[in-house]
Amino acid sequence: MPEIGFVEAIRQALAEEMERDPTVFIMGEDVKVGAFAATRGLYEKFGAARVRNTPISEAGIAGAGVGAAMAGMRPVVEIEFASFFYCCFDQVCNQAGKLRYMSGGQARMPITFRCVYGAMGSAAAQHSEVVYPQFLSAPGLKIAIPSGAAEMKGLLKAAIRDDDPVLVFEHGRLGFTRGEVPAGDVIMPLGKGAVKRAGNDVTIIAVGAMVPKALAVAEELEKEGIGIAVWDPRTLVPLDEDGMLEVVANTGRVVIADEGHRRGGAAGDLAAIIIDQGFDYLNAPIKRVTALDVPIPFSPPLESYVLPDEEKLKAAVREIMA
């Protein structure tokens, strides 16, 4: 299997879907040049009409995407940094997420939003946030969080073909990673998680960029005789509850790793689902390894103090084994 970069995976997914389906078009700030290089070259290939470079006006772009989707297109809207979603919350949450429901199933909403999320080194609070928990409690939105190049390509293609609004969150740090990606038309279905590694003692449920960290920790702790299973939900909405409970049932101990904040976060949501439906499987309380509940600070030592990392993950695993 060819190994490609995470960003190249985005580019391939976009190009292939645009070639396959003339109703797919992309729009966003600086998609012509490609601020994060993901859309680079697409303008030259598909032209200005289908690669729409927009003004800086998130609410307008998001809303125009909603209207275009209702009228028969499949827009892929880029919102640069996830924190800029706050500028278009209404169009995403009140409009995209609700119109199909409020119209009794009439409205079509095949729109995809892409953004870069997470802390990537002293970008400070307004550029470092993990925004998907906010959308978890806004019904009607699907949420995909790729953990590597293969997931990136497969989930983005699935998102574009999906008839519902899908938000795809791409961790900034994963932009530097590479991974094996099957060539051609690979689709990774929304709502299907993956066991990334088997193990019998503890399950680490890891979201997005926490997956490679969890795998590294698992590798290391194996030397101490701790067998760690790593499970990647891939999409938080829809969630592969059966897949999650199956891996939990096998270990009885669970650590959930997510870069989002702890209060009201994705880790808490997953933990609640496990407690609701898999309490009998548990041999120990569920541990959460998340960011602390403060805005992400600028100064490097403060930033690392606040963020979850491999050390914190290891400590949680040891604690749950004790």
Added chain:
Amino acid sequence: MDASAVPKEKLLSLYRTMVTNRRFEETLSNLFFQGQIPGFVHVSIGEEAVPAGVCAVLTDKDYITTTHRGHGHVLAKGAQLKPMMAELLGKRTGYCKGKGGSMHIVSYSLGIFGANGIVGGGLPIATGAALASSLRGNDAVAVAFFGDGASNEGTFHESLNLASLWKLPVIYVCQNNGYGEFTATADSTSVKDIAVRAQGYDMPGVIVDGNDVLAVYEAAKTAVERAKRGQGPTLIEAKTYRWEGHVVGEQAFVPDYRPPEEIAAAKQRCPIQLFAKQLADTGFVEPAELERIAGEVERALEEAVAFAQASPFPEVESALEDVFANP
């Protein structure tokens, strides 16, 4: 505007501000390339006349908000080099105790309500500061500095409407440097001159040469006087140019998006050199005085860098402080 109509002290202070801004950001770029500055750095080299000219008519009581490209405005409003540099290095002695960094400098006591990581984020905040001023009857004005790109955000339009409706003492200063990130203004903005948008909100829209510090100064003075008379807001569009990239170091990851001739032509109209020439023409400002100022700026900067480098990083537990006033 004729330089001889301005008091000499004011002229020299304008010059000092511009040189400080230029040298501060040149130093910053160097430190960035040496790996000493974490995060993103956006410099405004070539745009120094705008913050200098506008802030010269403000006092500590007045308010400003600015953008991701805000070092110049913050310095012109009175920020000190040492805590500024320390903040950019993420140190405890910085303006925001290392929590904000380059894009988020705030100094409450100087009326600096923040640089801002969100394009268009500062405009409503300046509008609100002006609202407070009018409610409290305290004569303070607020200035929102923003880019041409920000004038396409909803916050621009909503702010101007409110300010005009309520006749708020606020001045919207659009620093039009020709680009928003990697897109030319002409490719993103429905009007050639952003100042015409003022018409839609029934306020004066003024275009000035943003490389001519005295032209900026004069326009700002008129706008402040109008605001203080209770006649409401003004939109000033200062036309200038961004000599450097959107973000320092961008050459490593974006292809060229600007014609090199365009950059070269802009450098021919260096605001500092233009002003130095105007000053020389007055006959009462000696070149030696300008050199002395440049030397003083240089030494102050060296001290600031040394101070920032010698300052400790914050205690990690301080990351948990300052979220709430009453935790």
